Amino acid sequence: MGAIWEGLVEAVRLIGTGDGELYSIAGRSLLVSGSATALAMLVGVPAGYVLGRARFPARTLILAGVATGMGMPPVVAGLVIWLLFVRSGPFGGLELIYTKQAIIIVQFFIATPLVIAFTAASIQSLPTRLPDLLAVLGAGRLQTLWLLAREARLGLLAAVMAGFGAVVSEVGASMAVGGNLVGDTRVLTTAIVTETSRADTERAIAYGLVLLAIAFAIVTVLTVVQQRSPR
Amino acid sequence: MEALLKNVKFSYGDELILDVPEVCFFEGRVTALVGPNGSGKSTLLRLLAGLESPHSGHVLIGRRPSPPAREYVAYAFQEAVFLSGSLHANLDLGLRLRGLPSSERGLRIEEAANACGVDHLLDRPANRLSGGEAQRANLARALSLRAPLTLLDEPLSGFDEEGRRQMLEELPGLLRRFAGTTVLVTHDRNEALHLATDLVLLHRGRIRAAGPKREVFSNPSDPESASFLGYTILQTEDGLVGISPGAFQAGTGDFTVSLEVEEVIDLVDRVEVVGWAAGQRIAVNFPPDSSLPSAGEQVIVSAPTGMVMSFTDPVSKTVDSLSRAPVA
Numbered sequence: 001m002g003a004i005w006e007g008l009v010e011a012v013r014l015i016g017t018g019d020g021e022l023y024s025i026a027g028r029s030l031l032v033s034g035s036a037t038a039l040a041m042l043v044g045v046p047a048g049y050v051l052g053r054a055r056f057p058a059r060t061l062i063l064a065g066v067a068t069g070m071g072m073p074p075v076v077a078g079l080v081i082w083l084l085f086v087r088s089g090p091f092g093g094l095e096l097i098y099t100k101q102a103i104i105i106v107q108f109f110i111a112t113p114l115v116i117a118f119t120a121a122s123i124q125s126l127p128t129r130l131p132d133l134l135a136v137l138g139a140g141r142l143q144t145l146w147l148l149a150r151e152a153r154l155g156l157l158a159a160v161m162a163g164f165g166a167v168v169s170e171v172g173a174s175m176a177v178g179g180n181l182v183g184d185t186r187v188l189t190t191a192i193v194t195e196t197s198r199a200d201t202e203r204a205i206a207y208g209l210v211l212l213a214i215a216f217a218i219v220t221v222l223t224v225v226q227q228r229s230p231r
Numbered sequence: 232m233e234a235l236l237k238n239v240k241f242s243y244g245d246e247l248i249l250d251v252p253e254v255c256f257f258e259g260r261v262t263a264l265v266g267p268n269g270s271g272k273s274t275l276l277r278l279l280a281g282l283e284s285p286h287s288g289h290v291l292i293g294r295r296p297s298p299p300a301r302e303y304v305a306y307a308f309q310e311a312v313f314l315s316g317s318l319h320a321n322l323d324l325g326l327r328l329r330g331l332p333s334s335e336r337g338l339r340i341e342e343a344a345n346a347c348g349v350d351h352l353l354d355r356p357a358n359r360l361s362g363g364e365a366q367r368a369n370l371a372r373a374l375s376l377r378a379p380l381t382l383l384d385e386p387l388s389g390f391d392e393e394g395r396r397q398m399l400e401e402l403p404g405l406l407r408r409f410a411g412t413t414v415l416v417t418h419d420r421n422e423a424l425h426l427a428t429d430l431v432l433l434h435r436g437r438i439r440a441a442g443p444k445r446e447v448f449s450n451p452s453d454p455e456s457a458s459f460l461g462y463t464i465l466q467t468e469d470g471l472v473g474i475s476p477g478a479f480q481a482g483t484g485d486f487t488v489s490l491e492v493e494e495v496i497d498l499v500d501r502v503e504v505v506g507w508a509a510g511q512r513i514a515v516n517f518p519p520d521s522s523l524p525s526a527g528e529q530v531i532v533s534a535p536t537g538m539v540m541s542f543t544d545p546v547s548k549t550v551d552s553l554s555r556a557p558v559a
Contacts, residue, residue, distance in 0.1 A: 127310075127312045133312050135282060
């Protein structure tokens with residue numbers, strides 16, 4: 001118990017004194033997971049909208065595939081991306097393995113099924129007549145999309161939270177494709193694993209606290225936006 | 232603003248939903264689209280709104296091809312659908328999308344909400360209104376747009392009996408004040424006769440009768456149309472005949488039939504005798520002070536000649552176009 005308390009005190013000191021390594025890793029985590037989530041939204045929201053609204057023969061099969069993707073262990077995604085981007089793999093020539101870009105790619109594949117599924121569910125829960133109503137009220141195509149997104153904001157922001165939460169907290173995939181290189185591809189989760197294995201409890205706790213703080217801050221902002229009633 | 236459908240065909244897959252050679256909805260008139268469920272009424276309304284495109288033919292709104300310009304049409308769906316937010320915000324949205332300035336929007340919302348009796352609900356979340364309130368709000372939203380063409384899909388659905396009775400009284404005045412040309416869908420004959428100046432009778436996607444309501448009502452083109460309009464259809468030795476609603480009375484007359492009484496219902500101001508004649512179940516009003524028959528008894532009932540019409544060749548009487556000269 002004493003070691004944990006000492007660890008916490010030291011962690012708070014590291015955070016308070018602006019420890020360079022800690023903030024550099026935290027910044028990298030935010031950049032990598034934020035980029036992956038943004039890309040997942042870019043692809044997942046339109047795909048989820050189509051799956052939520054349109055009716056076509058393969059729709060159920062695709063939804064089942066998306067649901068399977070949601071449950072895929074990140075380390076398996078990491079393995080697949082590693083096999084694709086390793087030097088001898090089909091995309092080895094791109095030389096992305098053990099780079100931040102490789103982590104963004106693998107996190108994109110982890111977050112996208114979550115974003116698609118949450119978006120499709122939120123769009124499906126809207127009244128079916130809503131697009132017709134907006135059309136007869138005089139909304140153009142873009143205005144309709146914006147108003148529908150506003151109506152589905154609970155689900156859409158839940159999609160951002162789920163996607164970001166999944167990628168910022170995963171460790172196996174980032175370790176596999178990023179290599180946990182100091183000053184380059186080390187992110188908060190891989191750093192926690194490293195410091196724990198080195199028995200540097202203070203740093204591990206400090207990284208853990210920062211990770212929790214980042215997740216809490218982002219989810220709080222999104223929740224405030226989500227729960228705000230439109231005028 | 233006039234709306235015209237010409238040579239319009241509309242299908243879902245292989246199923247032909249609507250086949251209309253020509254029908255015109257005249258400026259300033261209130262036309263009721265009537266017919267049984269699945270006859271194509273709502274599809275026709277969606278074509279007028281530009282929510283569907285015909286597979287062939289033309290839909291012209293104010294002589295311009297559909298889809299209509301956004302400011303031309305107002306549409307109240309059968310189910311009242313609202314976005315999240317207050318009723319005021321919901322009423323404001325359509326006006327805002329049509330580019331009206333804030334002061335004009337406020338005035339229009341106030342007028343329509345007052346007229347429809349929802350002014351006290353403007354600050355409430357629209358999605359939490361009760362069934363009747365939501366239907367009134369739905370109507371207020373359409374009327375606030377003051378569009379040249381107003382489309383109403385089953386405007387009296389969702390009301391309880393009292394609310395329906397009230398709205399039936401109020402709606403003609405509201406339409407005169409806020410709407411231009413109006414097309415409304417209903418499957419209720421009495422609603423149609425109460426609200427509309429013209430009737431378009433649809434059956435299985437085809438127009439069976441169209442024109443001023445008195446003309447359509449007094450000259451049904453075929454037994455199916457007549458039956459929907461409330462006529463009693465009987466098979467006689469001379470073929471099928473239709474007897475106007477309420478024409479039967481007790482005793483002998485021009486057109487006499489024998490009625491086997493099934494039940495006698497006392498409605499205080501009158502007595503309704505229900506029974507079977509020529510294989511049809513019919514109801515005849517008897518004065519309350521008359522001698523009443525008992526169940527199982529045979530009674531003679533009759534209708535005057537002017538209220539009985541013959542259908543010798545029903546197919547040839549199918550009407551495909553609306554007269555362009557409405558009777559006031």
